[in-house]
Amino acid sequence: MEKIANKVRETARLALANGEVNKILGWKKGDFWYDSYPAFITEEEGTASLIWDSFCVANLSKYLIEQLKEDIKVGVFLKGCDARAFNQLLKDNRVDRDKVVIYGLPCPGMIDPEKVKKAGLAKGLLDVQKSEDEVVFITKEGEQKFSAREFAYDKCLTCQYPNPVVYDELLAEEVERNNTTEYFYQDVEEIEKMSPDERFAYWVEQFSKCIRCNACRNVCPACSCEKCIFDNSKANVAGKAKVDSEEQFFHIVRAYHVAGRCVDCGECSRVCPVGIPLAKLNRKIIKDITEFYGEHNAGVNPSLDAPLETFKLEDIDPFETRAKGGK
Amino acid sequence: MKVLKKEKFPQIWQAINQAYELYLPIEKDDRVNFAQWTEGETVNLEALKTEISPKDVIFPQSETYLKFESDGKKLQLESVESENREYVLFGVRSCDAVSFNLIDNVFLREPIDRLYEKRRNKGTIVSLACSEPEENCFCSSFQIKPEEASPGVDVAAWDLGDKILWKPVTEKGQVLTQKFAQLMEDASQQDQEELIKLQNAIKEKVKELPLASVDPKVIKGELKEIFESKVWDELSQSCLGCGACTYICPTCHCYDIQDFAGGNCGERFRCWDSCMFSEFTLMAHGNPRTTQKQRFRQRFMHKLVYYPNNHGSYACVGCGRCIEKCPVNMNIVKVIKRLGGEG
């Protein structure tokens, strides 16, 4: 990855130097091994601090909404999932393609610091390096090697599009996909096996953990409304009380609002501070949409019609054909 | 000083639970958070920090304080008293224990917050020293000593392997100790020596932590100067404006007041709010903070400048939760360092 990181820095430097863009969105490194965080760079010399490593998980595409409010051209580094997010923002008319230069980064999968911590490896950890399928943990005492899969984010393990689906320049060779579709729906199938009562109890319990911080919403590229109803006191539909009814209401609205537009980036699950498995819900909806209307991968091709935004006479009536009853 | 064997834990939980509400770090779905104990829960006192701070025990995320009903002409108001029994909060780490004092400064000064005061007075706090501080801990930057009993706790406890050392420090702590004294033994000379060893070991570990050198005093200058610093433009760009950092933070204490209105009757409740939210300062005339930069600046100015000006101490206890939980790795350490001229 370090070779590509050099390319990232060089690309950014050149783009600013020759005036191709006014600002670069990339990642920088902070105090800790896992601390790769969004960087906004306007000066050529700033590009030296850019990085590309196994912790560049934050998706930079949604920042474009805010950044493009200024009349500037922005260069942005996007991974596979980030590029799908970009396309969805494009489809939702939230960004202007002409004002963005996309540097695509084929993604080898990102490492989940929580998994590292759970494995008891975080203590004294100085650096984590990844090469191909191996990850090396470096401490004062020495190095330890593991299979990278063990520490990859769940979302990366099932990622279908590690290569950017939209870019102006691709900074590395495409990576190969080795994830299968069966695995993709494993979580959903576990939930589907439950009885309606069990399923209801499961989600009630999950949602009752929600502290209504809105991280899942704010990180989501499909949640890009100018004013969310949950922030609009005039809408008078939502309260901030920590009670089951409000939490469930929030989650039903969130899940359905992104239905058909969710790009399966898994960011919502990643950022939730209490660990609610929101991706399971999104994938259930993706699975249903696929069964009802055929495969649709939001953000892969923005010129395609989205199944829930179009109506065709031959569309099935899910309630008639598939109603199963229950809660 | 007493000693409580860990094998007696189930018994003491049961016994405390008879007389009090009992809050403990409880493990569920792989995550540890403070919750009310009931038989069968998995208590986890090994995990250093709960994912969310225990502040919701003393300051619940939402609470109703007024019910109202109108028959068209007359409006009837009924004040709601909290129904909670006395409670014991067990296993609070030093940073979180200090955070309670910081919240007290806000709610227990005139005009005293009635709901908060009542709930606070009902609590007996048992702290547990941090045998294994973590990489993102920087409590020492705020003169917090994780090896000692934090000011304000009723009982201080230390983990000595198969037992905990139990030291009542306040009258409330004495009462709690006396009630359950039959489950404890007196601490021996050897226990006392082990305590000193443990404390020294903790002190050493704290010194070695990667963030040990973080010092909020690097932020100097006039309020206005800090307020207008360019740093805010730069740092706030990545902030998503979610409330994660504020809701997990032990010292954030802002709240909103809302009504559950249902036709001619309803409830008025208060609930946590976050300065990072876009409608946070919305008032009848509009919103004085319209950008994420202004909101972001508020969070850190409050903790590092306004609160210290008002109360004489920083409103951060260095628990490190925001370091762990911010979706984009923005946090108070980055802010302190940048305001201090680093980076």
Ligand code: SF4
């Ligand atoms: S709902 Fe979650 S997985 Fe889907 S686009 Fe939004 S953040 Fe990504």
Ligand code: SF4
């Ligand atoms: S991120 Fe998690 S806790 Fe926060 S609002 Fe979303 S589901 Fe709730």
Ligand code: SF4
């Ligand atoms: S600093 Fe981080 S956690 Fe806090 S509001 Fe901004 S993005 Fe969310």
Ligand code: SF4
């Ligand atoms: S600002 Fe961060 S480190 Fe400080 S008390 Fe709050 S969560 Fe903990």
